[in-house]
Each structure stands twice: as C-alpha cells, then as structure tokens.
Amino acid sequence: MPKTIMTTASALVLALLAAPVLAHGPAPAGAPAAAAPAPQADAASESAKLAALFRQSDEAQLARNPLFALFRGDMRYADQFGDYISDAYFAAEKAAIKADLKALAAIDRDRLSDGERISYDVFKWQREMDLKGHAPEIMAATVVRPVDHFNGVHIFVPELFSGKSAAPFRTVKDYEDNLKRLDGFVATLDGVLARLRQGLATGVVQPKLVSERMLRQFDGFVAGGVEEMPLMMPVRNFPDTVPEAERARLTDAYARAVGEKVLPAYARIRDFLRDDYLAAARGNEKPGLLSMPGGTALYSHLVASQTTTAMTPDEIHDLGLSEVRRIHGEMRAVMREVGFKGDLKAFFEHIRTDPKFKPESREALTQGYYDIGKRVDVALPKLFSTLPKTKLEIRPYPDFMEKDAAGGSYQPGTPDGARPGIFYFNAYDLPSRTTPGMETLYLHEGAPGHHFQIALAQENEALPAFQRFGGNTAFVEGWALYAESLGRELGMFTDPYQYYGRLDDEMLRAMRLVVDTGLHHKGWSRQQAIDYMLANSSQGETDVVNEVDRYVAMPGQALAYKVGDLRIQAARKRAEKALGKRFDIRDFHEQVLMSGALPLEVLDQKIDRWIESRKG
Structure with a gap:
C-alpha cells in the first residue's frame, strides 16, 4: 500500500498514497441526516467553505508534490519530480498544514451535514497528526534517515x-x-x-x-x-x-x-x-529506536499516528501476548483435526519442512494465485454490494525487488481503470516458502483486502480527494487483516492447512505487537525478536528475518494491522448484537468502506450512528 502510512519525512515519496492529498467532493452518499439541521443558508455557507478548503488544499498539495498527482493519473505536472527532502520543502509543508487547520477552525462543524462532519473530522485528525510529525524533535529524528532497505x-x-x-x-x-x-x-x-x-x-543513524x-x-x-x-x-x-x-x-x-x-x-x-x-x-544488539537520540519521542509519535489510538506501547505489547495465546489455541485445534502427533513446536517445524508444503516452481506458485483469485471472485457478491471497477492483476515481484521484499504487497491502480491494481507475491527462495498461507495472502493483498478498500475509495467520486486517495495504516491494514477473516464466508479454507495458514498469518500480526514494541520500547535485540517469532509460528527463517528487519526499519507501522482489525471486528459484533435479524453484512461492509480510510474513532462513531438509524 503504496499502502505504508508514514507521516514522518523518512518515508519520502513512498508514502504517496497515504499522504493527505486533498480536493473537493460532495458528502458521502447514504449518510444519515443530522438530527437538527441548521438553517439552509447558513449550512450552505459552511458547506461551501469546507468544499473550498478541500479544493484549495488539494491543488496546493499537488503543485508541491507532483508525484502525488502522477499516482492519481493527473498529468499536469508530469515533467516534474518534486523536492521532498530540502529544508524549504518541509517548511512549505508545515506552513500549508497550519493554514489548513486555521481555515478548518473557521468553519462551524455543527452546521455541516453528517457526511461533511466525517470529512471534517478526518481532515482535522490527519492535519493535526501531520503537524505533530513536523515538530522539531520528530524532524531531527527522521529527515536525516531518508532511506532504508524497504523505503526510499x-x-x-x-x-x-x-x-x-x-x-x-x-x-x-x-x-x-x-x-x-x-x-x-x-x-x-x-x-x-x-x-x-x-x-x-x-x-542519528540507521542500525x-x-x-x-x-x-x-x-x-x-x-x-x-x-x-x-x-x-x-x-x-x-x-x-x-x-x-x-x-x-x-x-x-x-x-x-x-x-x-x-x-x-x-x-x-x-x-x-x-x-x-x-x-x-x-547503530549496533544490531539493540537496533530499536531506544538506542537512537530522540528515539523514544519518535516511537510515541509513530504509535499514535500508525494506530490512530491513544494506546500505550505497554498496552499494545500486552494485547499482543494475549492474542498469541488465543491463536495458539486455535492452531492446536487444527493439529487435532489433521491428526498430527506432537506439540505445537513440532507442528510448526512440520509445516516449515515437509516437501508437500513447498511451491513446486515459480510457475506453479503463480498459477496457484490465479486459481485462488477466480474462486474468490465468484463468492464476493455474497458479502459486498459494491465491487471495484478497477481490475486486479497478479504478478511476482520484479527480480530487483524480491530479495528484500515482504511476502506480498498491493500497488493501487488509477480511479479511471487505466492502470490496474496489482497483487505482488514473492517467489524468491522458494524452498523457504510454504503454501498454506496462499489463500490468506490473496485475501489480504488482493480481494477483498487492499484492492477493495483502496479501489472503492478511489472510485467514489462522492468523497473529497483526501478520503479517496489518503488514509491511515490502522484502517488500511486493519481492513486487509479483517478481510482474511472472511475466508470461510467466501468459500475458502476448506483445506485445514489453508485455514492453518490463516491462523499463522494472524499470528504474524499478533507477534508484531509484541516484537515491534519489544524492539523499540523494551530494548529487545534483533536475535531476541527472531527467536520469539520462530518459536511462536511456522514462519520460515528467511521470512522471519525479513520481518524483523522490516520492524527495525519501519517502527510502529506493524502495530496497525491487529489494532485496526480488532476494532473492525468489534464494530461488526456490536452491530450484529444490536440489529439481530436486521443486520446485513453487505450493508455493514458498505458503511465501513465507502467513506475511505477513517481514523478508528471516527469509524466507530459512524458505525454507531448507522446502527441507531437501522434500529427502526
């Protein structure tokens, strides 16, 4: 994703699709009306001011960041690269953020429609977080580390x-x-x-x-x-x-x-x-931000910006430990189902090493993902009333990227469909890879994961552009992890080993809560993090090393997956309990997806209003 959401300078242009790219658009369709509408003339005036702010901010943003426009298919600045790294660039960005917030404060939120209030709240949260990212102590810890082996x-x-x-x-x-x-x-x-x-x-240097x-x-x-x-x-x-x-x-x-x-x-x-x-x-013994000047303050900022919550690193660490224990219980149930004799550690080693779980070839791996995609496509209308118009292609990573790349990723297409979305999978070092996670990886990176969430937002012209093209990691990755949980409802996971792959990937996201906070908040060593992940999952050593090195390079980002997923799962359970037979899963997904990537508190408020409107 293009989806890694980082508001600090170290992400440079790799945060293109996550940046607050703004433009005017009408309020989202289908939002419940405000309980007490303001006088029409006053409401129209406030709506006009909000629309003008979004429009003006977007135009200025694209002019300062021409690659943003390129990703959106806007070719007005196609012969320009942009700056992204000088003091003058950062000063201009900070000035724009302050101007946006000042203009927003002059708008009476109470006189806006409910859909406009969502846009107001999202814009306010994003710009306030951007401003915090431009604080001197955060900048000092980020701008001098503009590249790493994942980003740059x-x-x-x-x-x-x-x-x-x-x-x-x-x-x-x-x-x-x-x-x-x-x-x-x-x-x-x-x-x-x-x-x-x-x-x-x-x-202030990299490890x-x-x-x-x-x-x-x-x-x-x-x-x-x-x-x-x-x-x-x-x-x-x-x-x-x-x-x-x-x-x-x-x-x-x-x-x-x-x-x-x-x-x-x-x-x-x-x-x-x-x-x-x-x-x-910095040495590998303590590669986390604790060992870097300004690292503690930076990690606190990253935790807040990546999760969109007020959770502390200690709370997140404890949540991770709890989720690891829960998922281990489900894994043991799969062991009993397949008749495996031995403990969980032995089962992990069985998955890692048994030849039947290894891809036969790059071609077989590719065809396997093609087949999964076809099966998912048939079932999607059961859970979704709106499907993306943008096509989804399946490709292995290019040769020059695959060695240091994750197991899979998604690159968005353009709203007009001229460029498809792309699900990339990693075919490097096939002997270290296993097949039980294939269905889960496709559900996460492809459909109905990142492709649905990002494409549906981009295609929704009823949204302001910062909601169509921007976002936050907790929602983006939380939705993709939630999408994995829909596998059985979509006819996947009929093979218990594929369901185990779902649990193993969920375990990865739970372990991330433990390991990321361990590295950057508790002072874990790199080897301690690697050993923890190998002991608690069947992830191969190559994947584990790449994962740990990713957390070292991208502090806080890995926390967003499980935090966002748990919040979406809780919203669904809350709606199912409150609405009973009135609950419609397709309507619920429509509410979650059709306002773009929302901060989690804003999402909760939207779902609660929807629940009240459906109680009748």
Missing part, C-alpha cells in the same frame, strides 16, 4: 519509472517528461546523501543491519550498470504509439541520463555508506 527513492523510483507502474509510457511526450523527472530524481538522490551526512554528524542492506541495494544498482537498471525498461519495450524514428534517439537519451547522471548519484551514496556511514551505524 532509490528502490521506489526505478520501479515507478520502469513502465510497469504509475508513470505512463504511451507517447513521445511521456518519454520526454520522464527524462526531465530523472533530473529531479538525481537532485533528490544528492539530497539523500546530504541528509545521511547530516545524520552522521548528529548521531547496522539496515545500513548493510541499503549498501547491498545501492551496490547492486551500480554493479548492474545501465543495462540492468529498471529505468531503461521503457526504451526496451516501446509501445506502437511511439514512432520508430524516435526510438533510437530516446534510447540514447535514456542511456546517457542513467549512465552519466543516475548511476553516478547511486555510486556517491554507495561509497559514503561503505566508507563512512556503516562504521557509525
């Missing part, structure tokens, strides 16, 4: 500009625009180097394990040269709409841009990481 322009941009992502390559102008963007990319890479140098001077992986990535790009750089893919695969007479010129221009500008910029960062940064990196 060094891996994001080659894929974005590869011809397989959001940047279009249909016309000669598209190719020319991208050449201009590459100049901005090089400038940003040099800005990354300057920020890393700044962090070295202040002692050694992150630095080593970053070094390997930069070195790999440099060693691969022009021919292996994904940025060259558009000139190896010209569409018919680009004339033959232009192709040689464009190929030469791209080769010179990559060879003379981009790769030297990569080499400058590679050399700095190798010669200076790595020696000063």
Whole structure:
C-alpha cells in the first residue's frame, strides 16, 4: 500500500498514497441526516467553505508534490519530480498544514451535514497528526534517515519509472517528461546523501543491519550498470504509439541520463555508506529506536499516528501476548483435526519442512494465485454490494525487488481503470516458502483486502480527494487483516492447512505487537525478536528475518494491522448484537468502506450512528 502510512519525512515519496492529498467532493452518499439541521443558508455557507478548503488544499498539495498527482493519473505536472527532502520543502509543508487547520477552525462543524462532519473530522485528525510529525524533535529524528532497505527513492523510483507502474509510457511526450523527472530524481538522490551526512554528524543513524542492506541495494544498482537498471525498461519495450524514428534517439537519451547522471548519484551514496556511514551505524544488539537520540519521542509519535489510538506501547505489547495465546489455541485445534502427533513446536517445524508444503516452481506458485483469485471472485457478491471497477492483476515481484521484499504487497491502480491494481507475491527462495498461507495472502493483498478498500475509495467520486486517495495504516491494514477473516464466508479454507495458514498469518500480526514494541520500547535485540517469532509460528527463517528487519526499519507501522482489525471486528459484533435479524453484512461492509480510510474513532462513531438509524 503504496499502502505504508508514514507521516514522518523518512518515508519520502513512498508514502504517496497515504499522504493527505486533498480536493473537493460532495458528502458521502447514504449518510444519515443530522438530527437538527441548521438553517439552509447558513449550512450552505459552511458547506461551501469546507468544499473550498478541500479544493484549495488539494491543488496546493499537488503543485508541491507532483508525484502525488502522477499516482492519481493527473498529468499536469508530469515533467516534474518534486523536492521532498530540502529544508524549504518541509517548511512549505508545515506552513500549508497550519493554514489548513486555521481555515478548518473557521468553519462551524455543527452546521455541516453528517457526511461533511466525517470529512471534517478526518481532515482535522490527519492535519493535526501531520503537524505533530513536523515538530522539531520528530524532524531531527527522521529527515536525516531518508532511506532504508524497504523505503526510499532509490528502490521506489526505478520501479515507478520502469513502465510497469504509475508513470505512463504511451507517447513521445511521456518519454520526454520522464527524462526531465530523472533530473529531479538525481537532485533528490544528492539530497539523500546530504541528509545521511547530516545524520552522521548528529548521531542519528540507521542500525547496522539496515545500513548493510541499503549498501547491498545501492551496490547492486551500480554493479548492474545501465543495462540492468529498471529505468531503461521503457526504451526496451516501446509501445506502437511511439514512432520508430524516435526510438533510437530516446534510447540514447535514456542511456546517457542513467549512465552519466543516475548511476553516478547511486555510486556517491554507495561509497559514503561503505566508507563512512556503516562504521557509525547503530549496533544490531539493540537496533530499536531506544538506542537512537530522540528515539523514544519518535516511537510515541509513530504509535499514535500508525494506530490512530491513544494506546500505550505497554498496552499494545500486552494485547499482543494475549492474542498469541488465543491463536495458539486455535492452531492446536487444527493439529487435532489433521491428526498430527506432537506439540505445537513440532507442528510448526512440520509445516516449515515437509516437501508437500513447498511451491513446486515459480510457475506453479503463480498459477496457484490465479486459481485462488477466480474462486474468490465468484463468492464476493455474497458479502459486498459494491465491487471495484478497477481490475486486479497478479504478478511476482520484479527480480530487483524480491530479495528484500515482504511476502506480498498491493500497488493501487488509477480511479479511471487505466492502470490496474496489482497483487505482488514473492517467489524468491522458494524452498523457504510454504503454501498454506496462499489463500490468506490473496485475501489480504488482493480481494477483498487492499484492492477493495483502496479501489472503492478511489472510485467514489462522492468523497473529497483526501478520503479517496489518503488514509491511515490502522484502517488500511486493519481492513486487509479483517478481510482474511472472511475466508470461510467466501468459500475458502476448506483445506485445514489453508485455514492453518490463516491462523499463522494472524499470528504474524499478533507477534508484531509484541516484537515491534519489544524492539523499540523494551530494548529487545534483533536475535531476541527472531527467536520469539520462530518459536511462536511456522514462519520460515528467511521470512522471519525479513520481518524483523522490516520492524527495525519501519517502527510502529506493524502495530496497525491487529489494532485496526480488532476494532473492525468489534464494530461488526456490536452491530450484529444490536440489529439481530436486521443486520446485513453487505450493508455493514458498505458503511465501513465507502467513506475511505477513517481514523478508528471516527469509524466507530459512524458505525454507531448507522446502527441507531437501522434500529427502526
């Protein structure tokens, strides 16, 4: 997701779809009317002011962040890359946030419709959280760490500009625009180097394990040269709409841009990481934020922004331990169902090592996901009254990404359907991977998980654009985890081992509550985190190491999944109990999804109003 939601600067443009991208749109359809409507003229005035704020903020946001527009299919700034890293950029963002909040405070919320109040509340929460992210102590701990091995322009941009992502390559102008963007990319890479140098001077640096992986990535790009750089893919695969007479010129221009500008910029960062940064990196014994200046304050901010709650790290840690115990009980029930003789630890090892749980080949793994997708598609109308118009494609990760990538991810399409949503799965190191989690991974990353939540929001033109294109991790990932729980209702998990895969993935999200807080709040070592995850699940060692290193690199983000899921599950149970036979699962899902990704408190308030309106 594009879905990782980070309001701090360290995410750079990888937080594109999570950023508060704003525009005008009417209130969501189907929202209950306010109990006591205000006089029409006054209400119209307040509604107009709210709409103007959303419209003006959106236009300014897109102008400052042209890649945001590119992801939305808005080509007005297609020849611009943007800044994203200088002091002037951050000052402009902070000034815009303050101006937005000042304008919002001048609007009388009581005179808005119920749907407009939802938009008001979401906008207020997001902009206030953005402002907290620009506090000096948070900025000092983030801007000097602009890249890691999961996030950053060094891996994001080659894929974005590869011809397989959001940047279009249909016309000669598209190719020319991208050449201009590459100049901005090089400038940003040099800005990354300057920020890393700044962090070295202040002692705010990445852990050694992150630095080593970053070094390997930069070195790999440099060693691969022009021919292996994904940025060259558009000139190896010209569409018919680009004339033959232009192709040689464009190929030469791209080769010179990559060879003379981009790769030297990569080499400058590679050399700095190798010669200076790595020696000063934080040790792996205590890689969490506790070991970094400003880390404690940063982690508190990340916990609040990622979960959208007031939960403390200790409360989240204890919740995780409780969920681990509960899920272990369900796993033991599966053991009894399949007749396994032995304890849970032995069952984990059985799942990890038995050849029958290993993918036969990349081709077989791919076909397996195709087959799952077809089965899910048939059942979806039973649970959802609105289905996305945007198509969903299934692909393995590109070669240059797969080694350090998660087991799967989702890349959104465009609202007009011109670019499909993409479910990526990881086919790297097949012997370390197991098949029981395949149905669950598809439900989470594909349908009805991220694809439904993100595509339905983007396609809903009744929403302001910050609700269509923005969001928060707790809702986005909470919904996707909730979507896994719908498997049996969708006809999945008929194989007990596939249901075990669901429990194993749920266990992963429960363990994240324990391990993330353990690393960043309780001072766990990397090995302690790895050992905990291996002992409590059947995750393979390669997956576990990548997961732990992800939590080190992206503090707080992994907390959002289980916190959001539990809140959505609780809302459903509350509605089922209150409405009884009047409860309609399709209506419930409509209420959850059709206002975009809401902070969890705003979601609860919306569901409670819906319940009251249905009691009759």
